[in-house]
Amino acid sequence: MMLCPLFLCRMGAILLAAAVALPTAAAAGAPAPRLDFGAADWALARGVSDDPGLAAWYGGTGLQPVFAAPEGAPLRAALIAEVGQAAAHGLPDVYGVERLRRLDAAMPAPVETELAFARSFARWTHDVGGGILEPRRVHPEIRRDVLRTPLDQLLRRFVEAPDPTAALASVAPQTPEYRVLQAALAARTGPAIDPDLPQVPAGAWREGARDPAVALLRARLAAAGFAADSAEPELFDADLARQLRAYQARVGLAPDGVAGPRTLDRLNGGRDADSRDLLIALERMRWMNGHDLDTRMIWVNLPEFNVRVKDGGRTIYESRAVIGKDRDDWRTPEFSDVMQNVVVNPSWNVPRSMAIRDYLPRLQQNRFAAAHLDVVDSRGRVVDRASVDFSRYTAKSFPYRLRQKPSADNALGEVKFIFPNSMNIYLHDTPTKGLFSESVRAFSNGCIRVQKPVELAHVLLEGASADPAATYARARQSGTERFLKAAGQPVHLVYFTTTVDEDGTIRHFRDIYDRDPAVWRALQQAAAEAGATGLETAALAQ
Structure with a gap:
């Protein structure tokens, strides 16, 4: 088998770091350094060489085992317990928890055990600590950079913690809002509507209407927790209008009391729509986890x-x-x-796109148009309009800026x-x-x-x-x-269509820019590529 130069370089770097680390440890009172690396060391170095964080950790600790070490049982137990809670975080079951349990019970091969636990630790802390996705790759208008803690630092905290379970649990977001969304996901607090319940047909149902569709609307609202009983279920009465407005406000729709397309789409979607909203919100909260949200x-x-x-x-x-x-x-x-x-x-410096689109054509017709704006050259000097032939310029060649002075x-x-x-x-x-x-x-x-x-x-x-x-x-x-x-002060421009008020109330807002579908597709794709059958199935199955 021919080994690629990059792989050999990575292996060499890990072994060199390990050789340097062991004497350092020995000087601190640790066992004497061992520089004759055997087959197990090579296997471990090979196994972590494609993960920079793991390579940095194992190279820096002399390829000493963490999970397969004699004292590694509490660390293994902590990781198994934590990744077993993937569904509680809205994460797919892709962390190999069943394999980890088998390896923990039998310990068939130390290197296999070490690598399995190390890789699971790396994936878990990446996903729960900063999100499955890299936001900039999801949508061009999402310019968010996730602040992730380096993996070797996370491993050090985990290994040195008096309570490894608590240390690992602390990697996830610790905000009250995140915990409320977790609880909502676990309890399915979205509209738990019977999937066999007939959907409300398309229309714009409002107070005063009388139609069999109104009875279906009444039934779906009741199933969502907004009951409006009536002796005439097919009549859209004032009580039904009140309950509909309350439902609309709850899910972030304009509370107009009219069951139109947006309201019916939401109401007919039932629990699945709410579950997806919660999963997307949890992922977006993980993107913010590296920021100090208490400041x-x-x-x-x-x-x-x-x-x-x-x-x-x-x-x-x-x-x-x-x-x-x-x-x-x-x-x-x-x-x-x-x-x-x-x-x-x-x-006000008029954005160039607006200056070209809105103002240049007017100036070409009349150089004294838009008199409230100054024409400014590249050195910041105001230019006399009478000296400028605006018709000479195109969108690309226009050399001036337009600026509005301070005024009422x-x-x-x-x-x-x-x-x-x-x-x-x-x-x-x-x-x-x-x-x-x-x-x-x-x-x-x-x-x-x-x-x-x-x-x-x-x-x-x-x-x-x-x-x-x-x-x-x-x-x-x-x-x-x-x-x-x-x-x-930090400034965060965020996009949460599902939020949590300070009193713990979950609120929903319209996806004004239609970004949530892109996040949802990316989550499903990431879950599928990692081996899950689908994010919703893997994360929500209890």
């Missing part, structure tokens, strides 16, 4: 059209928000960053909030206040408009200013653009 942070849940500032898990500020339109290049992406500046009396009708209002990123996404005020009264607030070009911006500015200046309100007021009164340093 003060800005939390923008896009499907909720909402901005919160949280501190220690408690909401200290909340506002309605307007997010990007559901159009290519306008949808607000998902990512995390750090708040740097509160910009008072901001100028500035597109950014009186303040914007900057967390620098390659997508030029930020939070800001707006002179267009009426849109905040809409239930679906997807109207912007991608940035996030905030209904209560001044209050947000005060909160974000805490820690950076002794008197945030006075600092803000002075900057505002100057009438010029002023950059105030924020306290460096």
